[in-house]
Amino acid sequence: MSNDNGFGRRGFLAGAASVAAGATLAGLTPAQAVPVAAGVTKFAFPTERSLRVLVTGDAGTGTRTQWAVADAAREYHARKPFSVALGLGDNIYESGPNGAADVQFATKFENPNAGLDFPWLMVLGNHDNSSIIGGDGAWLLRGNDEVEYHANSARWWMPSRYYSVRLPDPDPVVEFFVLDVNPLASYIPPVFAPYWAVDGQFMNEQRAWLDRALAESPARWKIVCTHQPYLSNGPHGDAGRYEGLSIEPINGVHVKRFFEDHVLGKCQVLLSGHDHTLQVLEPTPASKGTRQIVSGAAAKTAGKGAGGNASLYETCTELGFMVMDIAADRLELGVHTVDPASGAATEVFTRRLA
Numbered sequence: 338m339s340n341d342n343g344f345g346r347r348g349f350l351a352g353a354a355s356v357a358a359g360a361t362l363a364g365l366t367p368a369q370a371v372p373v374a375a376g377v378t379k380f381a382f383p384t385e386r387s388l389r390v391l392v393t394g395d396a397g398t399g400t401r402t403q404w405a406v407a408d409a410a411r412e413y414h415a416r417k418p419f420s421v422a423l424g425l426g427d428n429i430y431e432s433g434p435n436g437a438a439d440v441q442f443a444t445k446f447e448n449p450n451a452g453l454d455f456p457w458l459m460v461l462g463n464h465d466n467s468s469i470i471g472g473d474g475a476w477l478l479r480g481n482d483e484v485e486y487h488a489n490s491a492r493w494w495m496p497s498r499y500y501s502v503r504l505p506d507p508d509p510v511v512e513f514f515v516l517d518v519n520p521l522a523s524y525i526p527p528v529f530a531p532y533w534a535v536d537g538q539f540m541n542e543q544r545a546w547l548d549r550a551l552a553e554s555p556a557r558w559k560i561v562c563t564h565q566p567y568l569s570n571g572p573h574g575d576a577g578r579y580e581g582l583s584i585e586p587i588n589g590v591h592v593k594r595f596f597e598d599h600v601l602g603k604c605q606v607l608l609s610g611h612d613h614t615l616q617v618l619e620p621t622p623a624s625k626g627t628r629q630i631v632s633g634a635a636a637k638t639a640g641k642g643a644g645g646n647a648s649l650y651e652t653c654t655e656l657g658f659m660v661m662d663i664a665a666d667r668l669e670l671g672v673h674t675v676d677p678a679s680g681a682a683t684e685v686f687t688r689r690l691a
Contacts, residue, residue: 367546370496374488380456383420384505391453392659394425394564394610395462396635399445402677403636406656407449409675409682413660414453421455421504423513425610425632426462426564428483431471433464437485442493450492458502459483459495461517462564462610468525475525477533480517499543501550511663512556514547514604521591522565522579535591544599551603557665558691559604561627564611565589567596568621568629570642570651571612581643601625605668605691613637615657615672617686619647628690630670632659650686657682667691 373379391410396403410419429441450457461480468476480498487495494502498517503509520533520540527533534540551559567576574581577593600607602625610633618629629646634657642653655674662669672686 367497367500370500371484371487377489378491379494380454380491382456382502382504382506385420386505386510387664388420388504388511388662389417390661390663391419391422392425392608392630392632392661393422393635394460394631395427395613395633395637396424396449397428397441397445397464398430398636399441399449400636402656403445403449405677405680406635406658406675407453408680409673410658411452412680413673413682417660419453419455419660421502422453422457423562423608424457424459425562425608426460427464427472427610427633428459428462430464430636432467433476433479434482434486437482437489439482442486442490446493447490454492456494456502457492458513458515458562459493460515460562460564460610461495461498461519463519463522463524466519466523470524473525474519474523475527477520477523477527477530480519498539499546501554503554503556509554509556510665511558511560512550512554514550514559514561516547516561516563516600517543518563518565518592518595521586521595522589524587526586535586540595544595547599551599558606558663558668560606560608561600561604562608564609565592566609566611566629566631567593567601567607567624568618568646569609569612569614569631570616570618570644570646570648571614571631571633571639571653572641572643573612574643575645597623601627603627606630608632612642612653613639614642614651614653615655615659615674616651617649617670617672617688618651619649621646630659632657634658649688652685655685657685 463474576589579589582588616631657674
């Protein structure tokens with residue numbers, strides 16, 4: 338079976354071979370970030386100490402539902418301007434882009450988000466790294482096309498597969514740590530490419546970077562952004578039991594161990610997408626005080642969930658986005674659902690989380 342982008346088993350094997358041969362862009366670290374192209378001016382990061390953050394995920398369909406959520410965000414922005422946005426992965430459905438000049442960047446990101454003119458901190462998702470079947474996460478080199486696109490867009494911020502942003506810099510109220518756990522969560526484990534292995538070079542470098550970056554961060558609030566969640570009441574479920582499976586490693590057991598060893602207890606919030614839901618979950622003893630929030634309903638809904646985790650709010654049937662208001666003395670969250678027919682947004686949950 339091949340996907341819409343013309344990649345099949347042959348393409349997958351060729352990609353694995355190119356990684357083994359040392360493809361130049363594979364796994365760029367923050368120290369090797371993609372530079373901005375000549376003539377491209379990035380939207381500036383905010384310098385204020387009170388920030389309003391648009392939190393959205395799983396948006397990149399280019400469909401009417403994506404536009405409805407974006408329209409609602411535009412209406413909100415006109416009244417209460419956003420400082421930055423977080424795009425929590427699956428940016429280009431169903432199988433990711435074909436190169437940094439792919440028209441899908443326009444139809445599934447730039448055009449729907451016109452007027453939302455501020456930096457968008459983007460996360461790589463499993464659909465952004467597809468090989469044989471959309472969402473299999475098996476063509477990890479494909480995600481590098483999205484890193485390359487950083488050079489071409491005023492809005493899109495992804496200088497590396499993983500990175501952090503301090504706001505404001507150099508004396509931050511918040512630092513966002515954007516991670517790439519796709520090598521641990523692929524439905525087709527990268528057995529042909531040791532570079533991407535669970536204990537391969539890419540993940541080991543990311544672990545070392547993250548440990549150091551979290552420990553050295555001077556920010557009041559530390560927020561980790563991933564695509565795949567640690568906890569979720571949506572149909573994908575919790576790491577270690579993804580899809581309700583006990584079969585390793587496709588049940589996400591390596592994602593679970595990564596979170597438990599390197600993330601939980603070291604940040605206040607873990608933001609994820611993947612499940613097409615809106616969830617504000619309660620911390621658990623295992624999460625060591627870190628709160629899991631899932632915002633993945635910017636274009637699709639799950640329709641049903643798996644349950645199991647205590648939540649302050651959750652829906653599996655509504656489109657929507659979240660808003661985080663961040664200052665040195667507070668962290669507030671609002672959840673907004675969107676009617677796909679009218680484009681009207683309703684604030685259904687608001688709470689000061691800290």
